[in-house]
Amino acid sequence: MPLSGTEIVIQIESVSKRFGDFEALKGVSLDVASGERVVVCGPSGSGKSTLIRCINGLERHEAGTITVDGITLDHSADSLKAIKVKVGMVFQQFNLFPHLTVLENLTLGPIRARGMAKEDADALAMRYLERVRIPEQADKYPSKLSGGQQQRVAIARSLCMEPSIMLFDEPTSALDPEMINEVLDVMTELATSGMTMICVTHETGFARKVADKMVFMDQGEIVETGDPETFFTNPESQRCRDFLDKILHH
């Protein structure tokens, strides 16, 4: 396994965000080092999705600062553009483009946003499709694929932008149980390649195997962070213990 760098690539400082009267994030701070794999968990509505969505500007944080790779996200068009290029994202609902083939889903970003020639983009896309182990599906439309295959295409689509950071927002929550592992396998493989990753997930097996750092969130705050071993066997806070009880012994 490659060594995690010590350089901080994502710096989140006292970030707050509200939706109307609901405080989704209450002054959250978190540092992520280059190559680090962070798994975020917590009950629904705890702000974990909002937190990672703030990192690539899908949600606009209201207070605090987010710095990605030295660029401060101030919601100017320039900072947003610079950060988006570095950060890939995988969604719970895959969000593939249904009117485009798998290959076209993958090459749209490289061609339009990175200015690649079509042949180069095709070659790049095929490389990543092989990496997520479905090159034979290249010419199909997303609706012809299983959920697990669709999510792997979505991961490959993100990777085609060659980001240095990947965000996963509950990537297996919409999948049938028998398809979860094929997606987690791809994510595990990605983790061993040195990619900086933040995953919102309740897959404890994956977290134990892959995470360098566990983050537990509740009610818009980070309640506890720690290494996976301590986190799962001996969590500090009562809230975290209660949550783990629920997801580990159901």
Place this chain on the structure above:
Amino acid sequence: MRVAILALALMLTGCSGEWGWYVVNPMTESGATNLKFLLSGLYYTILLSVTAIAISIVVGLVIALPGLARNPYMRSINRVYVELVRAVPILVLILWVYYGMPQLAGLSISVFWAGVIALALSDSAFEAEIFRAGIQSVAKGQYEAAHSISLNYTDTMRFVILPQAIRRVLPALGNQLVYMLKMSSLVSVIGMQELTRKANELVVTEYRPLEVYTILVLEYLVLILVVSAGVRWLERRMQADERA
């Protein structure tokens, strides 16, 4: 369908000594000339409708986009346009564009372009509403996915949102085209030589309104059935992709 038309024809012919189909009997020289005269209006009916709908789709799209903006001023541009244009009857718009606008702008305008402008303007308000609904029906996740692969606004619209929105509004766009073909008959009042005008002129010389207007009805019927079938074919073709 064919059976129904045949039955209708039999019923109509059966009920009279009043009919004078000789006016359009293709076996006689004058009948053939008359028929050709009536059919010659088809060219302008189609050209007028197709030009107008092409323009109104573009204008409709341009008007729809500010209607989706977060900025309330942008949205009000859309609202005001749609409400104003939708409130004017097409016939009134045709008269205003042909007789009124030249005085206002100090330029003369051909019958054809007056017709195109009036039809396109009137239709654009409806197109704008159709596109707005279509674009709004595309899931938010599609914008988020486009954002996450760094597409800018124009590319997001062009490659991700609009192709999906247009597939969904295709039946409504087909409706508008049918509507446009029918409304183009109104341009006959300013002298456009389309189907209805030709029929009117023939009635004046032949004094056979029943036969001539029946032919006119059939002309529109056939034209619109063909267009409908075309739109349905296009729908099937475009949606074949997305379906499992």
